[in-house]
Structures are given as C-alpha cells and as structure tokens.
Amino acid sequence: MTEKNYTEAMTRLEEILIQLEEGKKSVDELSELVKEASELVKLCKTKLKTTEEDIQKAFEEA
C-alpha cells in the first residue's frame, strides 16, 4: 500500500472522526481506528513540517 499524500490522509482522518462521532464502531474496531488515525496524524504532521522547512529553505534562497 502506497503512502498517502497529505490530502488523502486528511480526508481519511475526517472519515475516522465522523465514524467515531457516529459511535457505530465497536470497541474492537476502535483500537484499529485510533491506531490508523494516529499514524495519519503523524504523517500529516511530518508533511506539514517538511513543507514548512521547504518553504523556509525556498525563501532563504529567493
């Protein structure tokens, strides 16, 4: 499975949130969802950080 890009990750996070808000998921599924969400959050944070660094670098060069 290829790594998601930021937009895809955010979309997935939103889906997870909606699913959690709806409260239809069992406790057994909850763990998996939270684990997935945590991975996605980590991914998005990394991407944001990388982007910020890129921007910083780009402006330093400009």
Next chain:
Amino acid sequence: MHNARSISELNQLIQQVLDSELDPVYWVIGELSDFRLSPQGHAYFELVEKNGNKIQAKIRANLWQFTYRNVATRFESSTGTSLKNGMKVLAQVAINFHPLYGLSVNVKDIDPSFSLGERARVRQETIDRLTREGMLQLNSQLPIPGVIQKIGIISSATAAGYGDFINQIESNSGGYKIYHKLFPSLMQGNDAVKNLIQAIDSAEKSKDLLGLESIVIIRGGGAQLDLDCFDEYELAVKIAKCSLPVFTGIGHERDDTIADMVAHTKLKTPTAVAEFLLSGFREFEERLTLASRRMERATKLKIHEQSTIIQQFSQRLQSYSRNRLIQEHDKLNSWLLRINTSSKNMLELQQLKLENLEKGIRQNTTRILTKETEKLENKSHWLKQLDPKSILAKGYTRTEISGTPIHLTKAKVGDEMTTHTLAEKINSTITQIEEE
C-alpha cells in the same frame, strides 16, 4: 530673184541696228543660271526671267576675267556669298552681238546691294512661311538628355571645323566620352541642300541602331561664304521636323541662318557646339558631385539623428528595464511575502485542523471508551445486584426443585426442595401447598 543677203550681212545689219538703237549699257534684273567658270577665269552663265518656276526669257551672259574678279570680290565681301545659280542679281550689261555666237550680254557690274535686299526679302519670306507652318519652335520642343553621349555629325570630313570639333570632344580635360558618327555632306555649293537633307535622313535612320541622341550640323573655319544653303526652306523643314534635337555650329559672323533659327540650339561655331556638349557633362558631374555631397551630408545628419534617437531609446529602454525589474522584484517580493504568509497561514490552518481532528479523535475515542466503561460498569452493577449471594445476604433464599427454580416449575406435594441460604443448603419435602 529676191534681194538675198548673206548671214554675215544680216548679222552685220543687226549689229549696226543694235549699235545705233541701243544704249551702251542697261541695268537688268535676272537670275543666274548655268553658271560656270572657265579655266581662264571667265564666268559664263545665263540671265533668266522666271514666273514661278517657268522660264519666260533668258539671255546668255559673259563676265570676263578681270571684271569678274572685281565684281565677284566686291559681291562676296558685301553679301558674304559668291555668285551662283539661282541668285537674283541687278546687273549692268552691254548688249553684244557676235556674228558667230549671236546675241549675248557682257556683264559690266553687279550691284550687291540689290542681291542683299533680294536675298533678305526671300529670306524673310522663308521665315514667314516657316512661322506660319509652326516650324520655328518644332525642333526646340524636343527634350534633350542632361548628358548627350551619342551624336550624329553632319559635316564635311575635310572641313577644318569638323577636325576642331572632333579634337575638342575627344581630348577634353574631363575625360568625357562622346560617341560620334559622321554623316558626310557638302556644306556649301549648289548640291549642299540636297546633300544635307540626305545626311539628316541617314542619321535619323541610324538613330535607333546607334542610339543617337542628337544631330550636330557643323561647318566652321575658313571663308564666311556660301551660307545660303542654310537659308533654304527645304533644309529648314527637314531640321524642324527631325526626330532628334539638332544643334548647329555653322560658324559665321553674320545674322543667324534659317537653319540656326529652326534648330533646337544654335551655337556660333563647331567649337562652341563641342563646348556646349561638354558643358552638359560638366554640369551633370557638378550636379552629381553636389548631390553626392548633399546626400553625404544628409546621410551623416540622418545617421546622427538616428544615433541620438537610438541612444535615447537605449536610455529609455535601460531606464524602463530597470524600473520594470524593480517593479517585478517588488512584485515578486510581495508575492513571496504573500506566499510565505499564505503558506504559513495554511500550514497553521492545517495544523489546527489536524489538531482538531486529533482532538476530535481523542475526545471521541475517550468518549466511546468512557461510554463503554459506563455500560460495563452498569452491567457489572446489575450483575452484582443480580448476584444470588447479595440477595441471600439480605436474608432471601433460593428454592429449587430438581435444580429448577421453584417459580419456574410446578411444585407438588411430596416434591423434594433444596433451599439455599447464604451459608446453608437446606433440603425439605413439600407437605402442603396453599394458594396465595
């Protein structure tokens, strides 16, 4: 028999009558015809009276050597021309009857003033006729090129004027080249007019082949005599109607000839014609030089102007480019700033969104877990409450028949029951059942 005489006697009689009845001399007007000079220097001719072209009367005339020399010299110096056929003269004559040669006149004198007047009258008639026929300005209306380089020369190859003319055009200081072709012609005498007309015809026929631009008629140097052919009507018409401009250099001191009058341009001498042609070259060269200088000046000026304009353009372009670069740089900086800000904002927004999502996920997870825990606790509580021990602890007991709770079975008398208390198991047998 008749009183017959011999011819000699008759002639003698005639001689006597003539001598007695006639004056010694008479002034008569007649036209010279069949004029010829003998080797001895005598002139023989006929004096003719004409009505139009028709001869009405004529008489033989003799001009003996001595008289001829005097008369001819005086005539030539007065009129500028020699005695010749077709000339009307006022002559003083003595009647002469010779037994052998018959009747003739001996010319004693010729009055040049009559011939001058006569010639002037004829000349004026010719001019008037040419004027009426619109011939005088005809040839002069032809355009001439600024530089005339190809000419047809009508002259006598042996004429001094021709030699001078050729010498002048060929050894000019400017090194100008004039192509010339001679169309030879007699330039004086009885056949001159016919000859000149033929020469003009020949030149016109060669015009296209040789690219001739003009015809020059030159006759120069030497005696100022026998110019009458240049006053002839036929020659004047030929010159006037010539398709090429005709320049004359007939070389004379007296008034213009009629040929001069009908020519495009009249010049005094062949040398003057050569000078006129060469002056065209010189003027053209001067104009060229002048034009060249003007062009050079104008070009330099134009180049200078254009250089200035280009320099101005260059400066404006540089200035504009600098301004533009500054503008673009500013714009870029502003964009960079905006991009920076926007990207930061976006990142922050995303960060917030992510945090919210994370928070939402946490909260919901917690909520779910809490809810589930509560449910679990409730269940546990209920379970605890439902635990038989806790009921038994309150003093309640549980009775079963054959392992089935008593309220779930039909008790009968005699059935054995097991009663559970918190601490004990009591077996009993049903002895009586009463309805409640």
